[in-house]
Amino acid sequence: MRHDTENEIELKRVLEEWERLLDAVPAMVFFKDTENRFVRVNRAYAEAIGLSKSEIIGKSVGDFVTDTKTAAALWEDDREVIETGRPKRNITTSHITDAQRWLRTEKIPFRNPDGQIIGVAGLSVDISDMKRIEAELDGQVRQQKAIADLGQRALSGIDCKRLFHEAATLVSETLGAEYCQILEYLNDQGRCVLRAGNGGTAAFCEKPPCGDGKAPPPRCSTLIEGPIVIADLKNEPYYRDLFPVLVKMGVASGLVVVIGPKANPFGVLGAHTTRRRGFSRTDIDFLQGIANMLALAVEQERARHAIRDSSRQLRHLSSQLIEAQEEERHRIYRALHDELGQSLAMLKLQIRALQMKLDPQQTALKEDCDQTLIYVKRVIENVRRLCHDLTPSALEDLGLNAALRWLFEEFARHFDFKMTVHLDNVDPIFRRDAQIMIYRIFQEALTNVLKHAGASRVGATLVKRSEDILCQVVDNGKGMDPKRAVRHPGPDEGIGLATMGERARMLGGLFEVDTRPGGGTRIRVTVPIDGGPD
Incomplete structure (x- = not known):
């Protein structure tokens, strides 16, 4: 007992000499004895606890932490330092008195002049x-x-219906919102209809058509006002009246943006949560960015339908x-x-x-x-x-050949097939816009191989001939029906082959597909040397 008392006296004597310096330190500094009792704390620690130093000295952390598991874990850290004599670094815990804040703590053994461990010293930073x-x-x-x-x-070129459902799930997961709805605005009816949703199938706007049949229906107020941020639905009667179904769903906060240009919008995208929360400028920009992607997809799909309907418009x-x-x-x-x-x-x-x-x-x-x-x-x-x-920056900085070489190396490195490549230098022949089209042809061809062919070997060729340039990609994959290769894609299919053909046409060239089931596929584009975009 006498030995422990001498240790405590020695510890207090040393700490008193440092007390003034420690009080000037903004971090929380504390010293405990081997029984988990506070011997000294600095001013920052006392202020964090909300007590005076004298009210803390002699007590253990369990007197301030209501969670017994947390108190036991903190004491276990102290005991480990005392028993092993080794510091314990980077201890991340919630704040002693505020669970919404975090502390990073360092603990080291404290020794008397004889080298005996008589306590633990710690420093905590918010x-x-x-x-x-x-x-x-x-x-x-x-x-x-x-x-x-x-x-x-x-x-x-994914189907918009699939993309809408993927987007609704993506928005819910990213923003932590239980509900997400994508609605299409029917201009001739003056109302919105649900196209995709997550967390429920109810559209947040359940009003009937706004028009009375005697005059053209007015524009939806959501399309005029967007983006709309609902901070607390209970305290915003205007939005409670505008979106009555949100009240039934128990929504507390929400965010709504317009899909497409306001002059001719496709519809609206909304994210809602039953928890009251704020939406930052970043959240609004994110949801608007998703809406812009959906608008792009809608425009692409509308373009595909127009292409399919008319050969001239194609x-x-x-x-x-x-x-x-x-x-x-x-x-x-x-x-x-x-x-x-x-x-x-x-x-x-x-x-x-x-x-x-x-x-x-x-x-x-x-x-x-x-x-x-x-x-x-x-x-x-x-x-x-x-x-x-x-x-690709290589196309901007070094030209087509360097960009294609990088593209082929990346595909060979990341995917499970062996590539053979032959590239002639054609950079001086084509302008930048033509180089981009040729690059995209090879990129789309390799993407098709990756997605559909199941090939183990792929050959890529760019050869300068007397009158034209030959661009060719050959694989040993499963091939396809030749009729499928030449017809226009259906609504559930991609447009890779059609896009390659159109790029070849824009270059003044010829696009060919040689394939059969089980016999691999050869994609060939010949571009006249004096051809290319006007």
């Missing part, structure tokens, strides 16, 4: 802001990836579709590269600036900053990869 920033960044990255993924699906409208695809790819590329890319670069600089402001002894926070920088770097690399898929 990392709530860092956690919030990480969560916001993660949310923004997930939202941008969701938009990019849906954009790729929309550009692939050439005109399909050319517009291809140009719109390239423009949309470039627009998405600019949004990812210029906006998100620059924001991530600025975030790296801000984290580094924060890291430079840390005191030398704040090693744990410096390590956290390093880990966050690694994560941001990984996100930047993913964004760059998405940008390259949309608009």
Whole structure:
């Protein structure tokens, strides 16, 4: 007993000398004895607990933490440090008095002059802001990836009905909303009808047609006002009257945006939750981005129907579709590269600036900053990869041959087939717009092989001949019915072959498909050297 008393006296003597310095430290500093009793705390710790130092000294953490499991876990950490004599680093826990905040704690053994462990010393830093920033960044990255993924699906020519259901599920998962509805506005009837939904089949607007039959129906107020943010439906009588079904569904908060241009909208996209919550500018931009992708898909589907209905319109409208695809790819590329890319670069600089402001002894926070920088770097690399898929930088910087070589290497590296490649240098022959079309022909051909052929070997050829250029992709896959290869695709099929044919026509060339079931497929495009877009 006498030995323990001497240890305690020695511990208090040393701590009193440091007390003034520790009180100036913004982090929470504490010292405990081997019985889990506080011996000293600094001012920051006392303020965090909400008690004076004298009210804390002599008590254990269990006197302040109502959750017994949390108190036991904290004591177990202390005991491990005391028993092993080794520090315990990077302990992340909720705040002692506020479950909405987070602490990062370092614990080390405290020794007397003889080297005997007589307690544990700890330093806790509030990392709530860092956690919030990480969560916001993660949310923004997930939202941008969701938009990019849906954009790729929309550009692939997927059926709008399937895309709508995928989009509804994607919105619900990304925003954490129980309900998501996609409604089409019927202009001649002045009302919206449900096209897809998640979490329920009820459309949030159940009003009858707004017109009385004597005059053209007025525009839907949702289409005029969007985007609409409902912070708390109970306290917003206007929206309760406008969307009565939301009250029946128990919705507390919601967000509604217009699909397509307001001058000629397709409809509206809504996300709703039974929990009261706010929607940030980022959330609104995300939902509007999804709506834009849906609008793009709708326009593509309408274009496909028009192409199928008229042979004359086929050439005109399909050319517009291809140009719109390239423009949309470039627009998405600019949004990812210029906006998100620059924001991530600025975030790296801000984290580094924060890291430079840390005191030398704040090693744990410096390590956290390093880990966050690694994560941001990984996100930047993913964004760059998405940008390259949309608009390959090699085509911009080095030309068609370099871009195709990169494309073939990527397919061979990531997918399970062996590639043989022969490329003649044709860069001086074609302008940039023609080079993009040839690149897309090869890209779509390889995508078809990947999705449909089941091939183990693929050959790609770009050969300069006396009067034309031969572009060819050959695989040893399962092939297809030759009649299917030459007819226009149905509503449930992709448009890869038709798009390649249209690109070949725009280049003034000829598109051919040689295939049979079980005999592989040969896709051949010949482009005259003096041909290409006007």
